[in-house]
Amino acid sequence: MTPNKNDCIPEKFIFEQVKSCPVIVNFKGEPVTSDAGLTLIAELDRKREITSRLAGCFKDYREPNKILHPVNSLIAQRIYGLIMGYEDINDHETLRHDPIFSLAVGKVINSGQGAITLAGKSTLNRLEHCPEDVSSRADSRYHRIEHDGSAIETLLVELFIESYRKPPRQIILDLDVTDDLVHGNQEETFFNPYYRGYCYTPLYIFCGKHLLAAKLRASNVDPAGGGLEELQRVIKIIRSKWKDVKIIIRGDSAYSRDDIMSWCESQSEIDYVFGLAPNNRLLQLSQSIKYRASQEYSGKLQPIVEFFQSLFPPSPDLKNDATAFVRNSVWYCSLDYQTLDSWSRNRRVVAKVEYSEKEVDTRFVVTSLPINKIPPGRLYTQKYCPRGNMENCLKEQKLGLHSDRTSTHTFEGNQLRLWFASIAYVLMNALREQCLTKTEFQNATVETIRTKLLKLGAVITISKRRILIVISSACPYRKIFATVYNRLSKLPYPG
Secondary structure, three states, X not given: OOOOHHHOOOOOEEEOOOOOOOEEEOOOOOOEEOOOOHHHHHHHHHHHOXXXXXXXXXXXXXXXXXXXXXXXXXXXXXXXXXXXXXXXXXXXXXXXXXXXXXXXXXXXXXXXXXXXXXXXXXXXXXXXXXXXXXXXXXXXXXXXXXXXXXXXXXXXXXXXXXXXXXXXXXXXXXXXXXXXXXXXXXXXXXXXXOOOEEEEOOEEEEEOOEEEEEEOOEOOOOOOOOHHHHHHHHHHHHHHHOOOOEEEEEEOHHHOOHHHHHHHHHOOOEEEEEEEOOOHHHHHHOHHHHHHHHHHXXXXXXXXXXXXXXXXXXXXXXXXXXXXXXXXXXXXXXXXXXXXXXXXXXXXXXXXEEEOOOOXXXXXXXXXOOOOOOOHHXXXXXXXXXXXXXXXXXXXXXXXXXXXXXXXXXXXXXXXXXXXXXXHHHHHHHHHHHHOOOOOOOOOOHHHHHHHHHOOOEEEEEOOOXXXXXXXXXXXXXXXXXXXXXXXXXXXXXX
Protein backbone atom coordinates (compact mmCIF):
# COMPACT_ATOMS: atom_id res chain seq x y z
CA MET A 1 0.00 0.00 0.00
CA THR A 2 1.43 3.37 -1.07
CA PRO A 3 1.37 5.88 1.79
CA ASN A 4 -0.63 9.02 1.34
CA LYS A 5 1.61 11.92 0.44
CA ASN A 6 -0.02 13.99 3.16
CA ASP A 7 1.19 11.45 5.80
CA CYS A 8 4.88 11.87 4.95
CA ILE A 9 7.10 13.39 7.63
CA PRO A 10 8.44 16.77 6.50
CA GLU A 11 12.19 17.21 6.22
CA LYS A 12 12.24 20.16 8.59
CA PHE A 13 10.07 21.98 11.11
CA ILE A 14 10.24 25.77 11.34
CA PHE A 15 9.24 27.61 14.53
CA GLU A 16 8.83 31.35 14.45
CA GLN A 17 10.34 33.06 17.47
CA VAL A 18 9.60 36.63 18.54
CA LYS A 19 12.69 38.85 18.24
CA SER A 20 14.78 35.93 17.09
CA CYS A 21 15.85 34.10 13.99
CA PRO A 22 13.64 31.19 12.89
CA VAL A 23 14.28 27.91 14.76
CA ILE A 24 14.61 24.88 12.45
CA VAL A 25 14.30 21.28 13.67
CA ASN A 26 15.06 18.16 11.60
CA PHE A 27 15.93 14.48 12.04
CA LYS A 28 19.28 14.47 10.25
CA GLY A 29 21.59 14.62 13.25
CA GLU A 30 24.11 12.09 14.46
CA PRO A 31 22.88 9.24 16.71
CA VAL A 32 22.07 10.52 20.19
CA THR A 33 21.84 8.47 23.39
CA SER A 34 20.55 9.30 26.86
CA ASP A 35 22.59 6.52 28.52
CA ALA A 36 26.22 7.53 27.94
CA GLY A 37 27.13 6.65 31.54
CA LEU A 38 26.53 2.99 30.74
CA THR A 39 30.14 2.93 29.50
CA LEU A 40 31.24 3.04 33.16
CA ILE A 41 29.04 0.09 34.12
CA ALA A 42 30.24 -1.95 31.12
CA GLU A 43 33.89 -1.30 31.99
CA LEU A 44 33.34 -2.29 35.62
CA ASP A 45 31.53 -5.42 34.47
CA ARG A 46 34.45 -6.37 32.21
CA LYS A 47 36.87 -5.96 35.12
CA ARG A 48 34.73 -7.89 37.62
CA GLU A 49 33.26 -10.41 35.10
CA ILE A 50 29.86 -10.32 36.79
CA THR A 51 27.45 -10.82 33.89
CA SER A 52 29.83 -13.18 32.11
CA ARG A 53 29.98 -15.41 35.19
CA LEU A 54 26.21 -15.27 35.43
CA ALA A 55 26.09 -16.43 31.79
CA GLY A 56 28.16 -19.43 32.89
CA CYS A 57 25.15 -20.54 34.95
CA PHE A 58 23.13 -21.04 31.75
CA LYS A 59 23.08 -23.84 29.17
CA ASP A 60 22.39 -22.96 25.55
CA TYR A 61 20.92 -25.78 23.44
CA ARG A 62 20.56 -23.67 20.30
CA GLU A 63 22.47 -24.64 17.17
CA PRO A 64 25.79 -22.77 17.31
CA ASN A 65 25.81 -21.82 13.63
CA LYS A 66 22.41 -20.16 13.98
CA ILE A 67 23.09 -18.09 17.10
CA LEU A 68 23.04 -14.35 16.47
CA HIS A 69 22.86 -13.26 20.12
CA PRO A 70 24.90 -15.45 22.54
CA VAL A 71 23.75 -15.93 26.11
CA ASN A 72 26.35 -13.61 27.62
CA SER A 73 25.16 -10.82 25.30
CA LEU A 74 21.50 -11.43 26.18
CA ILE A 75 22.19 -11.40 29.92
CA ALA A 76 24.36 -8.27 29.76
CA GLN A 77 21.73 -6.47 27.68
CA ARG A 78 18.94 -7.41 30.10
CA ILE A 79 20.86 -6.42 33.24
CA TYR A 80 22.21 -3.20 31.77
CA GLY A 81 18.63 -2.32 30.89
CA LEU A 82 17.56 -2.76 34.52
CA ILE A 83 20.48 -0.62 35.70
CA MET A 84 19.49 2.15 33.32
CA GLY A 85 15.86 2.04 34.49
CA TYR A 86 14.26 -0.06 31.73
CA GLU A 87 12.23 -2.60 33.65
CA ASP A 88 10.36 -4.30 30.80
CA ILE A 89 11.53 -6.54 28.00
CA ASN A 90 9.36 -4.44 25.68
CA ASP A 91 11.75 -1.53 26.23
CA HIS A 92 14.43 -3.44 24.33
CA GLU A 93 12.52 -3.12 21.05
CA THR A 94 13.91 0.41 21.01
CA LEU A 95 17.10 -0.16 23.01
CA ARG A 96 18.25 -2.79 20.53
CA HIS A 97 19.09 0.07 18.13
CA ASP A 98 21.01 2.16 20.71
CA PRO A 99 24.77 2.20 19.90
CA ILE A 100 25.64 2.59 23.59
CA PHE A 101 24.02 -0.75 24.46
CA SER A 102 25.73 -2.34 21.46
CA LEU A 103 29.10 -1.13 22.69
CA ALA A 104 28.34 -2.17 26.27
CA VAL A 105 27.59 -5.80 25.34
CA GLY A 106 30.72 -6.01 23.19
CA LYS A 107 29.40 -5.64 19.65
CA VAL A 108 31.93 -4.48 17.05
CA ILE A 109 30.82 -1.22 15.43
CA ASN A 110 32.42 0.57 12.48
CA SER A 111 31.27 3.08 9.91
CA GLY A 112 31.33 0.64 7.02
CA GLN A 113 28.56 -1.62 8.31
CA GLY A 114 24.87 -1.18 8.77
CA ALA A 115 23.13 -0.45 12.04
CA ILE A 116 23.90 -2.91 14.82
CA THR A 117 20.78 -4.58 16.15
CA LEU A 118 20.66 -6.26 19.55
CA ALA A 119 18.13 -8.80 20.79
CA GLY A 120 14.50 -7.76 20.77
CA LYS A 121 11.74 -8.61 23.20
CA SER A 122 10.99 -12.01 21.65
CA THR A 123 14.57 -13.24 21.92
CA LEU A 124 14.99 -11.95 25.46
CA ASN A 125 11.71 -13.61 26.40
CA ARG A 126 13.19 -16.96 25.40
CA LEU A 127 15.98 -16.32 27.89
CA GLU A 128 13.83 -15.76 30.96
CA HIS A 129 10.48 -17.38 30.16
CA CYS A 130 10.26 -20.78 31.85
CA PRO A 131 7.18 -22.59 30.51
CA GLU A 132 5.88 -25.33 32.80
CA ASP A 133 5.05 -27.62 29.87
CA VAL A 134 8.71 -27.89 28.74
CA SER A 135 10.48 -30.71 30.58
CA SER A 136 13.64 -30.70 28.46
CA ARG A 137 15.10 -27.50 27.02
CA ALA A 138 17.31 -29.54 24.70
CA ASP A 139 14.22 -30.88 22.94
CA SER A 140 12.19 -27.66 23.00
CA ARG A 141 11.64 -25.78 19.76
CA TYR A 142 11.51 -22.23 21.12
CA HIS A 143 12.82 -22.24 24.71
CA ARG A 144 16.28 -23.75 24.45
CA ILE A 145 18.15 -21.75 27.08
CA GLU A 146 18.24 -23.25 30.58
CA HIS A 147 19.56 -21.82 33.83
CA ASP A 148 21.04 -23.50 36.90
CA GLY A 149 19.37 -21.95 39.96
CA SER A 150 21.82 -23.36 42.50
CA ALA A 151 24.78 -22.00 40.51
CA ILE A 152 23.24 -18.51 40.45
CA GLU A 153 22.64 -18.66 44.21
CA THR A 154 26.26 -19.68 44.76
CA LEU A 155 27.50 -16.90 42.47
CA LEU A 156 25.82 -14.21 44.60
CA VAL A 157 27.71 -15.40 47.69
CA GLU A 158 31.00 -15.73 45.80
CA LEU A 159 30.71 -12.17 44.49
CA PHE A 160 30.22 -10.99 48.07
CA ILE A 161 33.33 -12.84 49.25
CA GLU A 162 35.42 -11.45 46.38
CA SER A 163 34.46 -7.89 47.32
CA TYR A 164 36.82 -8.17 50.33
CA ARG A 165 40.58 -7.90 49.91
CA LYS A 166 41.16 -9.96 53.02
CA PRO A 167 38.86 -12.00 55.29
CA PRO A 168 37.01 -9.80 57.80
CA ARG A 169 37.09 -10.53 61.51
CA GLN A 170 33.28 -10.38 61.82
CA ILE A 171 30.27 -10.08 59.53
CA ILE A 172 26.59 -9.54 60.27
CA LEU A 173 23.99 -11.27 58.09
CA ASP A 174 20.57 -9.62 57.96
CA LEU A 175 17.42 -11.56 57.05
CA ASP A 176 14.19 -9.92 56.00
CA VAL A 177 11.09 -10.44 53.90
CA THR A 178 9.37 -7.91 51.67
CA ASP A 179 6.21 -7.89 49.62
CA ASP A 180 6.15 -8.28 45.84
CA LEU A 181 2.65 -7.40 44.68
CA VAL A 182 1.52 -9.07 41.46
CA HIS A 183 -1.24 -8.36 38.94
CA GLY A 184 -2.53 -11.37 37.03
CA ASN A 185 -2.52 -15.13 37.41
CA GLN A 186 1.10 -15.82 38.29
CA GLU A 187 1.92 -19.21 39.75
CA GLU A 188 1.97 -19.57 43.55
CA THR A 189 0.47 -16.18 44.33
CA PHE A 190 -1.97 -15.87 47.20
CA PHE A 191 -3.75 -13.09 49.04
CA ASN A 192 -1.72 -11.94 52.02
CA PRO A 193 -3.79 -10.06 54.62
CA TYR A 194 -0.72 -8.36 56.12
CA TYR A 195 0.30 -6.81 52.79
CA ARG A 196 -3.34 -6.49 51.68
CA GLY A 197 -2.91 -7.94 48.23
CA TYR A 198 -1.91 -10.86 46.04
CA CYS A 199 1.85 -11.09 46.19
CA TYR A 200 5.06 -13.01 46.59
CA THR A 201 7.15 -12.64 49.75
CA PRO A 202 10.81 -12.96 48.71
CA LEU A 203 13.42 -13.65 51.39
CA TYR A 204 16.63 -11.60 51.28
CA ILE A 205 19.97 -11.95 53.03
CA PHE A 206 22.27 -8.91 53.11
CA CYS A 207 25.61 -8.18 54.73
CA GLY A 208 25.71 -4.41 54.99
CA LYS A 209 24.93 -3.30 51.45
CA HIS A 210 26.03 -6.60 49.90
CA LEU A 211 23.30 -8.92 48.62
CA LEU A 212 23.90 -12.61 49.29
CA ALA A 213 20.53 -14.25 48.63
CA ALA A 214 17.18 -13.44 47.02
CA LYS A 215 14.72 -16.30 47.33
CA LEU A 216 11.27 -15.90 45.78
CA ARG A 217 8.53 -17.45 47.92
CA ALA A 218 4.78 -17.79 47.84
CA SER A 219 2.95 -15.43 50.18
CA ASN A 220 1.12 -18.17 52.07
CA VAL A 221 4.26 -19.52 53.77
CA ASP A 222 5.54 -18.76 57.24
CA PRO A 223 7.56 -15.50 57.33
CA ALA A 224 10.58 -17.51 58.50
CA GLY A 225 9.93 -20.37 56.08
CA GLY A 226 13.14 -21.40 54.35
CA GLY A 227 15.18 -18.97 56.43
CA LEU A 228 17.25 -21.64 58.20
CA GLU A 229 17.97 -23.51 54.95
CA GLU A 230 19.12 -20.31 53.24
CA LEU A 231 21.34 -19.41 56.20
CA GLN A 232 22.91 -22.84 56.23
CA ARG A 233 23.58 -22.69 52.48
CA VAL A 234 25.09 -19.18 52.57
CA ILE A 235 27.20 -19.79 55.68
CA LYS A 236 28.55 -23.05 54.26
CA ILE A 237 29.95 -21.19 51.25
CA ILE A 238 31.34 -18.40 53.45
CA ARG A 239 32.99 -20.90 55.80
CA SER A 240 34.66 -22.67 52.84
CA LYS A 241 36.57 -19.42 52.17
CA TRP A 242 36.73 -17.77 55.58
CA LYS A 243 37.10 -20.47 58.21
CA ASP A 244 37.62 -18.19 61.22
CA VAL A 245 35.20 -15.35 60.56
CA LYS A 246 32.73 -14.63 63.35
CA ILE A 247 29.13 -14.43 62.11
CA ILE A 248 26.20 -12.66 63.76
CA ILE A 249 22.74 -13.36 62.34
CA ARG A 250 20.18 -10.60 62.72
CA GLY A 251 16.47 -10.32 62.01
CA ASP A 252 13.13 -9.17 63.31
CA SER A 253 10.76 -11.14 65.53
CA ALA A 254 9.73 -13.43 62.66
CA TYR A 255 13.06 -15.27 63.02
CA SER A 256 13.11 -15.82 66.79
CA ARG A 257 12.30 -19.48 66.19
CA ASP A 258 13.73 -22.32 68.19
CA ASP A 259 15.12 -24.21 65.18
CA ILE A 260 17.08 -21.20 63.92
CA MET A 261 18.38 -20.25 67.36
CA SER A 262 19.25 -23.83 68.30
CA TRP A 263 21.22 -24.29 65.09
CA CYS A 264 23.18 -21.08 65.72
CA GLU A 265 23.93 -22.19 69.28
CA SER A 266 25.25 -25.52 68.01
CA GLN A 267 27.73 -23.83 65.65
CA SER A 268 31.12 -22.36 66.45
CA GLU A 269 31.49 -18.56 66.19
CA ILE A 270 27.88 -17.99 65.17
CA ASP A 271 25.61 -15.78 67.26
CA TYR A 272 22.22 -14.21 66.71
CA VAL A 273 20.22 -11.11 67.62
CA PHE A 274 16.52 -11.34 66.83
CA GLY A 275 13.56 -9.18 67.69
CA LEU A 276 11.04 -10.74 70.06
CA ALA A 277 7.34 -10.01 70.14
CA PRO A 278 6.16 -8.75 73.56
CA ASN A 279 3.79 -10.76 75.74
CA ASN A 280 2.31 -10.38 79.21
CA ARG A 281 5.07 -12.33 80.90
CA LEU A 282 7.85 -10.31 79.30
CA LEU A 283 6.08 -7.06 80.16
CA GLN A 284 5.77 -8.23 83.76
CA LEU A 285 9.47 -9.12 83.94
CA SER A 286 10.38 -5.64 82.70
CA GLN A 287 8.29 -3.77 85.30
CA SER A 288 11.35 -2.88 87.38
CA ILE A 289 13.04 -0.82 84.64
CA LYS A 290 9.69 0.66 83.65
CA TYR A 291 9.38 2.01 87.19
CA ARG A 292 12.96 3.34 87.13
CA ALA A 293 12.37 5.01 83.77
CA SER A 294 9.21 6.69 85.07
CA GLN A 295 11.04 7.93 88.17
CA GLU A 296 13.91 9.31 86.09
CA TYR A 297 11.52 11.04 83.68
CA SER A 298 9.55 12.62 86.51
CA GLY A 299 12.80 13.81 88.06
CA LYS A 300 13.76 15.57 84.79
CA LEU A 301 10.31 16.98 84.15
CA GLN A 302 9.47 18.41 87.57
CA PRO A 303 12.16 21.16 87.71
CA ILE A 304 11.12 22.45 84.28
CA VAL A 305 7.44 22.51 85.30
CA GLU A 306 8.34 24.46 88.44
CA PHE A 307 10.39 26.90 86.37
CA PHE A 308 7.49 27.45 83.97
CA GLN A 309 5.14 28.01 86.93
CA SER A 310 7.43 30.76 88.18
CA LEU A 311 7.27 32.53 84.82
CA PHE A 312 3.71 32.02 83.65
CA PRO A 313 0.29 32.05 85.29
CA PRO A 314 -1.11 28.65 86.34
CA SER A 315 -2.37 26.66 83.41
CA PRO A 316 -3.10 22.95 82.75
CA ASP A 317 -0.99 23.23 79.56
CA LEU A 318 2.22 24.08 81.40
CA LYS A 319 3.12 20.45 81.96
CA ASN A 320 2.53 19.55 78.31
CA ASP A 321 4.67 22.49 77.24
CA ALA A 322 7.45 21.39 79.56
CA THR A 323 7.61 17.91 78.01
CA ALA A 324 9.01 19.45 74.81
CA PHE A 325 12.20 20.25 76.76
CA VAL A 326 12.63 16.80 78.35
CA ARG A 327 14.16 13.82 76.61
CA ASN A 328 12.49 10.46 76.96
CA SER A 329 13.98 8.16 79.60
CA VAL A 330 15.39 4.95 78.10
CA TRP A 331 16.36 1.97 80.23
CA TYR A 332 17.69 -1.47 79.32
CA CYS A 333 17.99 -4.73 81.20
CA SER A 334 18.75 -8.38 80.54
CA LEU A 335 16.22 -11.12 81.35
CA ASP A 336 16.50 -14.88 81.58
CA TYR A 337 13.49 -16.12 79.64
CA GLN A 338 11.98 -19.27 78.19
CA THR A 339 8.62 -19.77 76.54
CA LEU A 340 6.20 -22.38 77.83
CA ASP A 341 6.33 -24.68 74.81
CA SER A 342 8.10 -23.31 71.72
CA TRP A 343 11.65 -22.87 73.07
CA SER A 344 13.86 -25.76 74.13
CA ARG A 345 15.95 -23.76 76.62
CA ASN A 346 16.37 -20.50 78.53
CA ARG A 347 17.80 -17.61 76.53
CA ARG A 348 19.00 -14.08 77.16
CA VAL A 349 16.38 -11.43 76.37
CA VAL A 350 17.18 -7.71 76.39
CA ALA A 351 14.33 -5.36 77.25
CA LYS A 352 14.22 -1.71 76.26
CA VAL A 353 11.77 0.68 77.95
CA GLU A 354 11.35 4.21 76.58
CA TYR A 355 9.24 6.33 78.89
CA SER A 356 7.57 9.61 77.96
CA GLU A 357 4.61 11.59 79.25
CA LYS A 358 2.31 10.20 76.55
CA GLU A 359 3.35 6.56 76.24
CA VAL A 360 5.64 3.75 77.35
CA ASP A 361 7.33 1.88 74.50
CA THR A 362 8.66 -1.54 75.52
CA ARG A 363 10.61 -3.72 73.10
CA PHE A 364 12.57 -6.96 73.34
CA VAL A 365 15.35 -8.80 71.53
CA VAL A 366 16.68 -12.31 72.12
CA THR A 367 20.37 -13.06 71.68
CA SER A 368 23.06 -15.63 72.18
CA LEU A 369 25.67 -12.97 72.98
CA PRO A 370 26.51 -13.16 76.70
CA ILE A 371 26.17 -10.16 79.01
CA ASN A 372 29.88 -10.24 79.92
CA LYS A 373 30.73 -9.49 76.26
CA ILE A 374 28.17 -6.81 75.55
CA PRO A 375 25.83 -5.00 77.99
CA PRO A 376 22.12 -4.68 77.16
CA GLY A 377 22.19 -1.04 76.05
CA ARG A 378 25.02 -1.53 73.57
CA LEU A 379 23.52 -4.77 72.33
CA TYR A 380 20.24 -3.09 71.43
CA THR A 381 21.64 0.13 69.96
CA GLN A 382 24.80 -1.17 68.25
CA LYS A 383 23.92 -4.72 67.28
CA TYR A 384 20.17 -4.77 66.72
CA CYS A 385 19.06 -1.29 65.65
CA PRO A 386 21.38 -1.01 62.59
CA ARG A 387 19.37 -3.77 60.92
CA GLY A 388 17.03 -0.98 59.81
CA ASN A 389 19.57 -0.15 57.09
CA MET A 390 18.49 -3.31 55.29
CA GLU A 391 15.15 -1.63 54.59
CA ASN A 392 17.02 0.91 52.44
CA CYS A 393 18.64 -1.91 50.47
CA LEU A 394 15.24 -3.49 49.85
CA LYS A 395 13.90 -0.14 48.65
CA GLU A 396 16.80 0.14 46.23
CA GLN A 397 15.97 -3.30 44.89
CA LYS A 398 12.28 -2.56 44.42
CA LEU A 399 12.22 1.12 43.52
CA GLY A 400 15.57 1.47 41.78
CA LEU A 401 15.96 -1.87 40.00
CA HIS A 402 12.34 -3.05 39.72
CA SER A 403 12.91 -6.40 41.43
CA ASP A 404 9.13 -6.60 41.93
CA ARG A 405 8.52 -6.71 38.17
CA THR A 406 7.68 -10.41 38.47
CA SER A 407 4.95 -10.43 35.83
CA THR A 408 5.66 -13.68 33.98
CA HIS A 409 3.22 -16.52 34.51
CA THR A 410 5.60 -19.13 35.92
CA PHE A 411 7.14 -19.06 39.36
CA GLU A 412 10.51 -20.18 37.99
CA GLY A 413 10.54 -17.35 35.45
CA ASN A 414 9.77 -14.80 38.16
CA GLN A 415 12.59 -16.17 40.31
CA LEU A 416 14.96 -15.66 37.38
CA ARG A 417 13.78 -12.06 37.04
CA LEU A 418 14.48 -11.53 40.74
CA TRP A 419 18.02 -12.85 40.23
CA PHE A 420 18.57 -10.51 37.29
CA ALA A 421 17.59 -7.56 39.48
CA SER A 422 19.91 -8.92 42.20
CA ILE A 423 22.89 -9.06 39.84
CA ALA A 424 22.06 -5.52 38.68
CA TYR A 425 22.18 -4.44 42.34
CA VAL A 426 25.54 -6.19 42.81
CA LEU A 427 26.95 -4.25 39.85
CA MET A 428 25.65 -0.92 41.14
CA ASN A 429 26.93 -1.59 44.64
CA ALA A 430 30.34 -2.51 43.23
CA LEU A 431 30.37 0.85 41.41
CA ARG A 432 29.47 2.62 44.64
CA GLU A 433 32.07 0.85 46.79
CA GLN A 434 34.98 0.66 44.36
CA CYS A 435 34.61 3.85 42.34
CA LEU A 436 32.50 6.36 44.28
CA THR A 437 34.16 6.34 47.70
CA LYS A 438 35.06 9.81 49.01
CA THR A 439 32.69 11.42 46.51
CA GLU A 440 29.26 12.90 47.09
CA PHE A 441 27.75 9.66 45.72
CA GLN A 442 29.47 7.24 48.10
CA ASN A 443 26.20 6.71 50.01
CA ALA A 444 23.81 7.61 47.20
CA THR A 445 20.96 5.35 46.20
CA VAL A 446 20.83 3.45 42.92
CA GLU A 447 18.29 5.92 41.55
CA THR A 448 20.45 8.94 42.40
CA ILE A 449 23.56 7.43 40.82
CA ARG A 450 21.61 6.52 37.70
CA THR A 451 19.97 9.93 37.32
CA LYS A 452 23.07 12.03 37.92
CA LEU A 453 25.95 9.90 36.65
CA LEU A 454 24.63 7.32 34.16
CA LYS A 455 21.71 9.02 32.40
CA LEU A 456 23.88 11.37 30.36
CA GLY A 457 22.91 12.64 26.93
CA ALA A 458 25.59 12.31 24.27
CA VAL A 459 26.13 12.48 20.52
CA ILE A 460 27.77 9.38 19.00
CA THR A 461 29.98 9.73 15.93
CA ILE A 462 31.21 6.54 14.25
CA SER A 463 34.13 6.71 11.83
CA LYS A 464 36.70 4.26 10.51
CA ARG A 465 39.24 5.38 13.10
CA ARG A 466 37.18 5.67 16.26
CA ILE A 467 33.83 5.87 17.99
CA LEU A 468 33.38 9.28 19.57
CA ILE A 469 30.85 9.79 22.38
CA VAL A 470 30.42 13.52 23.06
CA ILE A 471 28.78 14.44 26.37
CA SER A 472 27.71 18.01 27.04
CA SER A 473 30.40 20.27 28.47
CA ALA A 474 27.76 21.58 30.90
CA CYS A 475 27.45 18.19 32.64
CA PRO A 476 27.57 19.07 36.38
CA TYR A 477 29.16 15.75 37.38
CA ARG A 478 32.02 15.56 34.88
CA LYS A 479 34.60 15.52 37.70
CA ILE A 480 32.97 12.53 39.36
CA PHE A 481 32.78 10.82 35.95
CA ALA A 482 36.53 11.38 35.60
CA THR A 483 37.13 10.05 39.11
CA VAL A 484 35.20 6.86 38.34
CA TYR A 485 37.13 6.41 35.10
CA ASN A 486 40.49 6.81 36.85
CA ARG A 487 39.56 4.26 39.49
CA LEU A 488 38.26 1.83 36.88
CA SER A 489 41.50 2.11 34.94
CA LYS A 490 43.43 0.95 38.02
CA LEU A 491 41.38 -2.23 38.39
CA PRO A 492 43.16 -5.19 36.81
CA TYR A 493 41.61 -7.08 33.95
CA PRO A 494 40.76 -10.71 34.80
CA GLY A 495 43.34 -13.33 33.99
